[in-house]
Amino acid sequence: MTDYILAIDQGTTSSRAIIFGAAGDIIGVAQREFPQSYPQDGWVEHDPEAIWNSVTDTLRQVFDKCPVTPAEIKTLGITNQRETTLVWNKHTGETVYPAIVWQDRRTSETCRQLSEDTALTDYITERTGLLLDPYFSATKIGWILDNVEGARELAEAGELLFGTVDTFLIWRLTKGASHVTDATNASRTMLFDIHSQQWDERLLDEFNIPKAMLPEVLDCAAEFGELDESLLGTGIPIQGVAGDQQAALVGQACFDKGMAKSTYGTGCFMILNTGDTPLMSENRLLTTVGYRLDGKTTYALEGSIFMAGATIQWLRDGLHLIDNAEETEALAQRSRRDNGVFLVPAFTGLGAPYWDPDARGAILGLTRDTGISEIVAAGLQSVCYQTKDLQKAMECDGARPVTLRVDGGMAKNDWVMGFLSDILGAEVERPVVTETTALGAAYLAGLQAGIYDSVNTLSKQWLCETTFRPRLTKAQRDQAYEGWQAAVARIRCC
Ligand SMILES: Nc1ncnc2c1ncn2[C@@H]1O[C@H](COP(=O)(O)OP(=O)(O)O)[C@@H](O)[C@H]1O
Numbered sequence: 186m187t188d189y190i191l192a193i194d195q196g197t198t199s200s201r202a203i204i205f206g207a208a209g210d211i212i213g214v215a216q217r218e219f220p221q222s223y224p225q226d227g228w229v230e231h232d233p234e235a236i237w238n239s240v241t242d243t244l245r246q247v248f249d250k251c252p253v254t255p256a257e258i259k260t261l262g263i264t265n266q267r268e269t270t271l272v273w274n275k276h277t278g279e280t281v282y283p284a285i286v287w288q289d290r291r292t293s294e295t296c297r298q299l300s301e302d303t304a305l306t307d308y309i310t311e312r313t314g315l316l317l318d319p320y321f322s323a324t325k326i327g328w329i330l331d332n333v334e335g336a337r338e339l340a341e342a343g344e345l346l347f348g349t350v351d352t353f354l355i356w357r358l359t360k361g362a363s364h365v366t367d368a369t370n371a372s373r374t375m376l377f378d379i380h381s382q383q384w385d386e387r388l389l390d391e392f393n394i395p396k397a398m399l400p401e402v403l404d405c406a407a408e409f410g411e412l413d414e415s416l417l418g419t420g421i422p423i424q425g426v427a428g429d430q431q432a433a434l435v436g437q438a439c440f441d442k443g444m445a446k447s448t449y450g451t452g453c454f455m456i457l458n459t460g461d462t463p464l465m466s467e468n469r470l471l472t473t474v475g476y477r478l479d480g481k482t483t484y485a486l487e488g489s490i491f492m493a494g495a496t497i498q499w500l501r502d503g504l505h506l507i508d509n510a511e512e513t514e515a516l517a518q519r520s521r522r523d524n525g526v527f528l529v530p531a532f533t534g535l536g537a538p539y540w541d542p543d544a545r546g547a548i549l550g551l552t553r554d555t556g557i558s559e560i561v562a563a564g565l566q567s568v569c570y571q572t573k574d575l576q577k578a579m580e581c582d583g584a585r586p587v588t589l590r591v592d593g594g595m596a597k598n599d600w601v602m603g604f605l606s607d608i609l610g611a612e613v614e615r616p617v618v619t620e621t622t623a624l625g626a627a628y629l630a631g632l633q634a635g636i637y638d639s640v641n642t643l644s645k646q647w648l649c650e651t652t653f654r655p656r657l658t659k660a661q662r663d664q665a666y667e668g669w670q671a672a673v674a675r676i677r678c679c
Pocket residue numbers: 196197198199449450451452493494495496497498510511512513514593594595597598
């Protein structure tokens with residue numbers, strides 16, 4: 186019997202179900218977008234039922250699109266948008282509030298007030314590897330408990346459960362049998378000690394979060410529960426879980442120290458494998474769990490950019506300059522070179538390495554002959570310049586990436602990848618399979634199911650499709666990057 190693996194990739198804008206063969210080949214894909222909700226400036230929410238329905242629909246649809254049956258699936262992996270926070274009633278399964286999405290900045294003021302206590306901010310960074318910021322789950326949980334009527338009392342009585350999207354999905358897919366997460370997702374809550382691999386009692390206390398709400402933390406390849414038969418007519422073990430960016434690190438086979446990947450989806454996340462000791466950044470990058478296998482943690486350094494593909498969505502839906510993301514490539518090719526236009530997409534503040542929640546976006550350098558092409562090109566370039574910011578910060582931390590592998594929706598754009606290589610002054614490798622996030626979840630499940638004997642087998646399966654090489658001189662690169670830095674300086678608040 187062939188070893189098929191099913192993966193769920195629950196992303197910020199869409200959910201996918203993908204069936205992989207053991208060689209990492211894609212057998213079938215189903216995808217469904219779901220609505221985003223922006224109730225106030227800086228707020229971003231998802232309807233939990235829309236997330237759930239998009240997952241169950243794609244789980245069923247993927248089998249309509251290929252000859253494999255659910256009974257032929259050996260194992261199931263789950264990967265997810267991270268930090269996004271859900272709280273639900275453990276008896277009814279009903280969420281008490283919409284999912285507060287990772288991009289949401291409603292707790293900026295809470296974070297600002299807490300940051301006055303420098304002993305606390307130092308403690309947070311030392312224990313969690315993160316920076317005190319609204320991005321992470323801790324203050325989002327607190328906001329729900331403080332703002333939803335009766336929620337705090339119910340939570341203290343042990344009636345409410347917290348989960349990131351992986352936990353919420355597993356809880357529902359197992360009909361409430363498993364309340365679990367994995368170490369990568371736990372490491373994004375700002376409540377998890379990445380050294381001891383335990384929930385941190387002091388942080389639970391500081392953020393006023395009852396411990397009973399929290400899921401059990403497992404390795405990335407482990408027994409997370411069994412898919413309830415009612416969904417696909419058969420039970421399938423859930424054996425691999427990782428937050429989407431860490432799953433991409435696994436899918437890109439970045440198993441050696443110094444290997445890095447950058448995923449260009451809604452946001453962009455560059456993650457560098459730093460081996461078995463956590464490298465604490467002095468340049469406002471995050472220290473995080475890369476993956477945890479057989480109880481052994483591999484750490485990573487991460488730079489998180491909030492707006493990558495989301496900038497292209499804004500060009501499409503906000504400005505109506507384009508009809509679809511794909512046409513940006515041809516438009517950018519037609520743009521005037523060195524036109525001096527910079528788009529800084531700080532729609533919800535700036536992420537790494539600036540961490541400026543109050544900054545707001547701008548388009549600078551407009552002249553009378555600036556046209557749609559130049560603005561679109563500036564939107565695409567902003568993603569590359571932000572990656573350059575991260576590369577620079579990593580280098581300052583003494584961790585220069587030896588390889589950069591790219592993936593995500595935007596990585597399909599050759600113009601962007603060419604400019605990325607130019608501005609980084611480094612080679613950029615795009616693999617044959619760009620669904621690396623789902624692939625990583627499938628690989629983790631496959632490791633637990635015994636389909637793969639070790640990560641070395643997975644490294645051998647990675648295949649390069651295109652290598653982009655830099656074409657700019659150092660002087661040209663420096664000049665372009667200085668223009669970006671000047672544009673960022675104009676919009677920063679801190
Ligand atoms: N050819 C392209 N050029 C530029 N951006 C693209 C292209 N194709 C997709 N995108 C952008 O990539 C994003 C989708 O990537 P995906 O990896 O599916 O995101 P997510 O997992 O965050 O939902 C969208 O924001 C879209 O605007």
